Amino acid sequence: MCTIFTVDKKKYDDMGTATVTSRILVDAMSNDDGGSLVFLDPKSPHNNTIFRTMNAYLLVDFITQVMLTASAEARMFVHLRAATTWNTGVSYTHGFDDMNGVVYMHNGILSNPKGYTVDSFKLIAIGATTANELWTELFTANERFANIFRIDTDNYKYAVVRMTTGSLYSDGKGNYSTNKIKGLINHPVKLDYHRDHLIGTPELESRLRSHWLPDHLEYDTDIVPQSESTVSVIDDGHADREWLHWINKRNVSGGY
Numbered sequence: 001m002c003t004i005f006t007v008d009k010k011k012y013d014d015m016g017t018a019t020v021t022s023r024i025l026v027d028a029m030s031n032d033d034g035g036s037l038v039f040l041d042p043k044s045p046h047n048n049t050i051f052r053t054m055n056a057y058l059l060v061d062f063i064t065q066v067m068l069t070a071s072a073e074a075r076m077f078v079h080l081r082a083a084t085t086w087n088t089g090v091s092y093t094h095g096f097d098d099m100n101g102v103v104y105m106h107n108g109i110l111s112n113p114k115g116y117t118v119d120s121f122k123l124i125a126i127g128a129t130t131a132n133e134l135w136t137e138l139f140t141a142n143e144r145f146a147n148i149f150r151i152d153t154d155n156y157k158y159a160v161v162r163m164t165t166g167s168l169y170s171d172g173k174g175n176y177s178t179n180k181i182k183g184l185i186n187h188p189v190k191l192d193y194h195r196d197h198l199i200g201t202p203e204l205e206s207r208l209r210s211h212w213l214p215d216h217l218e219y220d221t222d223i224v225p226q227s228e229s230t231v232s233v234i235d236d237g238h239a240d241r242e243w244l245h246w247i248n249k250r251n252v253s254g255g256y
Helices: 009-015 017-030 056-068 121-126 131-140 249-253
Strands: 003-008 035-040 049-053 075-080 102-108 146-152 157-162 193-198 209-212 229-231 242-244
Touching: 003 009, 003 017, 003 102, 003 146, 009 017, 017 056, 017 075, 035 056, 035 102, 049 056, 056 075, 075 102, 075 146, 102 121, 121 131, 131 146, 131 157, 131 193
Parallel strands: 049 209
Antiparallel strands: 003 075, 035 049, 035 075, 102 146, 146 157, 157 193, 229 242
């Protein structure tokens, strides 16, 4: 099953880079179909980003870099995928953007009668705007196996929805993890849970960027930066179009 994980800058510092890295790499051992980061910093919106890669070590390297200079109000969301459909690769790695500034991360399995290439695309089709609305839509559709982050990147909000199966833990302060982190994020979240949260006190307009590392390229290959390049993943009428900035491992290690 996929894993999801979110902490703010304070929690990240309390946990320490080594603990965060260990949690992600352990999760990646059984969830090796792609990893992603959604990073939002209301004090530095030029650093807001989505990063997707098929390499878990590259993911933790990138996370370390962005959290090092993050403001006290920044928050990171991480997803590690265990594919439940045949489609794998960086294009099918979560956070999925609904083209209106909302990004979804999901673990569990959703019914997929329309045959979406990834079952999580169903969340975009639902189009809920609050945690309660999303939970209600899923409950009505008898979707019981799901934990979801709905991340509103324009308004610095996120919703957490938990149905009745799978696992989700919290510290009671807006930080969540699929797997327990002893003494840090270890309180089981109740079943049929839905809650909306704010990210810091935003003062500036959000500007979300997307970083993808194409899975068909070698990690030590020089990649020519292509600002304002566009990629499309078409799925049953839903398009995932984002501005891309191609980067390689050396770019990540040296910042961006």
